[in-house]
Amino acid sequence: MTPADAPSPLLGRLERYYDAVPRAAARVEEYGSLTLFVREGPGWPYYARPALRPDAPPPSVADVRAVLARQREVGAPAAFEWVAETTPGLRAAVEAAGLRVSAHPLMARDASAPLPGPHPLVRVLDAADPFLAAALALPHVAFAHPGTATGPAGAAELFAEVAARAGDGTVAACQERIRAGRTVVAAAVEDGVVLCSGMHLPVGDVTEIAGVGTLPAARRRGLGLAVTAALVREAVASGASTVFLSAGDDEVARVYTRLGFHPTGTALIAAPE
Numbered sequence: 001m002t003p004a005d006a007p008s009p010l011l012g013r014l015e016r017y018y019d020a021v022p023r024a025a026a027r028v029e030e031y032g033s034l035t036l037f038v039r040e041g042p043g044w045p046y047y048a049r050p051a052l053r054p055d056a057p058p059p060s061v062a063d064v065r066a067v068l069a070r071q072r073e074v075g076a077p078a079a080f081e082w083v084a085e086t087t088p089g090l091r092a093a094v095e096a097a098g099l100r101v102s103a104h105p106l107m108a109r110d111a112s113a114p115l116p117g118p119h120p121l122v123r124v125l126d127a128a129d130p131f132l133a134a135a136l137a138l139p140h141v142a143f144a145h146p147g148t149a150t151g152p153a154g155a156a157e158l159f160a161e162v163a164a165r166a167g168d169g170t171v172a173a174c175q176e177r178i179r180a181g182r183t184v185v186a187a188a189v190e191d192g193v194v195l196c197s198g199m200h201l202p203v204g205d206v207t208e209i210a211g212v213g214t215l216p217a218a219r220r221r222g223l224g225l226a227v228t229a230a231l232v233r234e235a236v237a238s239g240a241s242t243v244f245l246s247a248g249d250d251e252v253a254r255v256y257t258r259l260g261f262h263p264t265g266t267a268l269i270a271a272p273e
Contacts, residue, residue, distance in 0.1 A: 006086045010108060011265055013242055015086055017206045019052040024182060025173075029070065032056070032063040033090075038074050042169035044211075047079040050087040059090040064097040077271070084266040091268060099270040105253040106265040108244040113260020115233055119226035121188040121195070124234050127175040135187040135197035136170055137161040142213025148251060151216030155193045158215060184238075186230040188223045196223035200231045200243070207235045209245040229259055 006012035022028075022037035026046050029036045033056050037046035048067045050059065057063075064080070071078050078099065082090050083106060091101055125132050141157050177183035187197040198212030209231050214224050228245075235243050246267040247253035253263065 008264075010242070011083060011086050013206055014083065014106075014108075014244060014265075015050075015052060017203055017208065017242075018049055018081070018083075020203045021201055021208070022046045025177075031066045031070070033059045034063045034067050034080075036067050036070060038070075038076060042173045045076050045079065047081040049080065049082050050090060059087065059093040061093050061096045064093050064099075068097065080268075080270040082268055084268050086265070091270075094270040098272070100273045101268055101270045104267045104269065105247040105250060105263050106244065106267040107247055107253060107256055107261040108242065108264040109232065110260040110262060111236070111241065111243075115229050115259060116226070118230065118233075119188065119223075121190050121223070122186060122226045122230045123189070124230060125178075125185045125187055127178040131187055131189055131194050132174065132185065133162050133166070133171045134158060134194040135185050136174055137165055138187075138194050138197045138215065139211045139213040140165075141215060145216045146248065148219060148255075149216075150219045154215050154217030158194065181238075184231065184234055186227050186234070188218075188227055195221075196227050198224075198227045198231055200235050200240075202235065202238065202240060205240055206242040206244075207240045209235075209243065212245075225255060225258065228256065232259060 006015055025041060025043065026037035026039050029038060030051060033051055034048050035051045036048040039046050068078050080094055095101060125135060138158055141153055141161050145151050145153055174183060178185065183199055183201055185197065185199045188195045195218035196214040198209060200207045200209045209228055212224050212228055232243055245256065245261065247256055
């Protein structure tokens with residue numbers, strides 16, 4: 001499969017991006033129809049996805065099982081990510097291998113859409129920012145409590161997450177990526193507590209907004225939208241012509257339409273039951 005085989009030029013650009021973004025921090029291994037990215041060093045683990053090669057065969061259960069065995073061998077989570085419209089045959093193969101597939105709206109932004117003004121609590125963090133560790137730990141708290149409803153998890157849970165991850169190398173690795181221009185982090189900070197954070201990950205003139213999460217105790221204040229807007233603003237100022245993201249569900253997707261994002265496909269994620 002090549003980007004030229006994608007159903008639209010935009011999805012072709014996203015295929016090239018998905019293949020490129022892990023390569024700066026991962027070992028690349030090929031398994032027939034699939035490419036496995038094995039992270040080297042600290043940080044979020046990577047995934048397997050359709051191979052971006054002209055000679056790649058159609059997806060097969062055997063390839064999925066070979067990747068699963070390798071992921072177990074290296075201690076990586078069983079994870080596959082792809083775009084439904086670009087590689088429709090992969091879903092049947094991963095489900096036959098015993099994995100559960102979840103679907104998420106894939107959204108790209110209309111470059112002409114207006115953005116709200118800067119939020120007083122939100123800023124882009126540099127590599128030396130004292131709130132960087134908390135901004136990186138926050139998604140672990142937020143995603144442990146999915147959805148958009150408010151909840152009790154707040155500053156205490158965030159501080160505990162920061163302490164649990166101290167010294168694991170995640171902050172140092174992110175600082176290096178920030179200095180190299182491969183990661184941009186934004187956060188909403190109030191009274192010394194990070195309430196919401198997210199990042200974008202540029203490769204050339206394409207970037208994905210990822211990891212936007214809000215402490216459950218701080219939800220329903222528009223902070224996720226404000227952090228996303230700050231990331232879009234920085235990305236556009238830095239030369240990005242394609243800004244996209246995957247929304248958690250349709251409810252979250254409707255929020256992102258307020259910043260000019262529109263559905264462009266379906267992101268699929270496969271993991272064990």
